Amino acid sequence: MTWRALKHFFGGAMGVFTTQTLLSSVGVSRNRATPGAIAINWILKDGAGRVGKMLFARQGKKFDYDLKQLRFAGDLLMELGAGVELATSAVPHLFLPLACAANVAKNVAAVTSTSTRTPIYKAYAKGENIGDVTAKGECVGNIADLLGTGLSILISKRNPSLLASFAFLSCGYVFSSYQEVKSVVLNTLNRARFTVAVESFIKTGQVPSLKEGNSKENIFSPPWLKHTPVVLGPTFGDAFQDPASFLATQTLFEKERYIVTYNPSKDKIYALLKDQAKSDDILKAAFHAHVLLYFVRLSNVNQSLRNRNKYGQSKLESPIPTNSDFVAHVAESCKIVSSSYGVFKSKAAEQGWIMSDSLLNPGRARLCELKEQ
Template sequence: MKVKVKQSPPNPNATAQSLTSQESRLLVRETLRISANLATNAGVTSSSGSSMNDGAAIPLMDENRRMGLVGEEFVESSLKLICCEEIDGRRWKYMAEKDPFGNLKNNSIRALSSHTPQAPVDELMSFVRSYVVPEGFPDSVTPSYVPYMTWRALKHFFGGAMGVFTTQTLLSSVGVSRNRATPGAVAINWILKDGAGRVGKMLFARQGKKFDYDLKQLRFAGDLLMELGAGVELATAAVPHLFLPMACAANVVKNVAAVTSTSTRTPIYKAFAKGENIGDVTAKGECVGNIADLLGTGLSIMISKRNPSLITTFALLSCGYVFSSYQEVRSVVLHTLNRARFSVAVDSFLKTGQVPSLQEGNLQENIFSFPWLKDRPVVLGSRFKDAFQDPSPYLAIEPLFEKERYLVTYNPSKGKVYALLKDQAKSDDIIKAAFHAHVLLHFIHSSNNGQYSSRSQQEHDHSNLMPSTTDFAAHIADSCKMVSTSYGIFKSKAAEQGWRMSESLLNPGRARLY
């Protein structure tokens, strides 16, 4: 069956049907341009108000042309700028498409990038920054963040380099490289070594409260222990038959150091965070340490192939590690007052009438005043038997502290000032007792140097600074008068400098009077 198709007269659409796709797009764009021009011309002749509106649209069209992302006629006729956006230094413009009558189409918003492409170096730096600095840096952290992370990276660099040599030495000593032991014996020795380290970590964890009191001192002491453990591990090369006891001792020391480092890490990162971004600060800080550790490990692997002297290598790497650790803890700026920073603040106040700033107080803090040292001139929360050997000094000064929740005295035989706390003592009472103890110590030093009073200079001898009960009580009474007038001033000046006086980290003893 044959079907005849009726011939229709030629029309313009037949020609359009034979156009290619490219020609179709050009035709559509030209049609849109003509329609937009006609609409614009009609608006110009209609009223002067419409002319003003079109005049206001000209800068917008010019702005779209400057984007250079689409054709000029197409932007002018079919796109309208909705808003602009910036994210991480990149700028975007959101455009909406118009129909031939100038109305905005639905679901026609498109995002157009208006920034110039970054150079490869800038792209690399942006990538690195996303791993090593918190989001919003530098506004999201304190100024001390950069020096701390710099020294922390150096410390981990030296630590990673040291780890290669210690591991190589341990494997050599245990017999892996020299075939002096069976694989089973090697595994047992290694397991015992690690087990001893875990036991040491658990035993030392009970000292956790001290990590809050003397954070910097314990952090630095932990790094010293880490180097001591590394030195013991390297020493196993000289006496391989003593591998097990020496390796166990070294691992105990290094695990104690690891507990110290882990426990003091969070308070330090907390001091850097300006907002609720401590998680971000912690993550980036650990990333910095890991990157530096890997770099140190890679460099050490290349150096170890040349078989350098272990003694020379250990000396150089240890010096770099310890120096970086010292500078690392010194760069931390804490807002709380522990014993070392409190002593700096009170001494400055008594001498100059001013409390040092956070930066000055932290820089002047003695990092080597470790908590286990017993040569501190002020003992806070001491026992009664340590402060008094005779009843007369106590009976003479006890009425002076009747309204206080503490008692301060001086023991000339031990050369120390003792602050005894009563059972009702709170945080502010502990701070006031410590302040009073430093005031009394200041009086004693002034008297000893002939700066406090001529009478004190005449009565001074090397064996007993305050030989009589009368003079002893007089010095205590004078210190009470000064504390009553100056303690409030000290607190207000400390608060002005940013010190947190409400938190007592002075590590007082547990003894209380009742």
């Protein structure tokens, strides 16, 4: 809440400069336009922002998957919108398109902030007091916003440099936002925190505590960037580069409701889900995928070291595993998962983690078995 209050303080201060700039650009201070034209421009600006807010709100379900990443991305978007608003002072004749774009960005950021706020407050609640926690949290934010607004009004009377003021307030806002997000401790396992927990378990045999797991979560990983090495619930065509690789691994997963494979051409691990897969099967598939990823990376590192010892510094690239190597890795991972998945679940529960497949955001594709008539 301290970082949240500081963020609202910088946000309130920034609001004075952006509002002042917008009013100047639209023609209020210099009487460049008639009151009717000014009103129409202002209404169009706000209307564009509301349309953008409604369209973006359709992505609401994704706010639960990557709460911290989206919240921080929303605050970055808020500062981008503020920067565009300040830019209207340099080109006042482009007020309407710039102001519309800025308002869309800020409204999208507002939706992100509002949608991710309740889960954060829920983490503070110790019982059925989420309403009380929310009320007090919003009070803190409003007080800080008013203090920032008041101080900024006093400073603006001295006509400070607009660029310097924006740079200082923007840095303070972004830094406070990052610290706010990093300090929140959630007990649910989304993809980022699940990755931290599984990797720690593989390397040390222990599941990190709630505080440690949250502190290691990567905030600079926007969910819309498809660069993750593990894909959960992909299509068949994405997972297998040829039928032979499917046939080689299918028999290893006859008793499971999922199939885990590695596609060397894309350098990714794919966990395909069968149509009868349940919640625990999805969690197990994700766990298995990270185990296989560990084996593949370890094999690549070892092979690179062997190449370096044999050929010198010119052969450091990781080779693409052969089909036999790949099948061996999958078979080895199956043995590890069968004996360690239950241990991982129990240790995660001991640390207070809540295991749920819903936050892992698995894809919709499912494997269906064809039965002979």
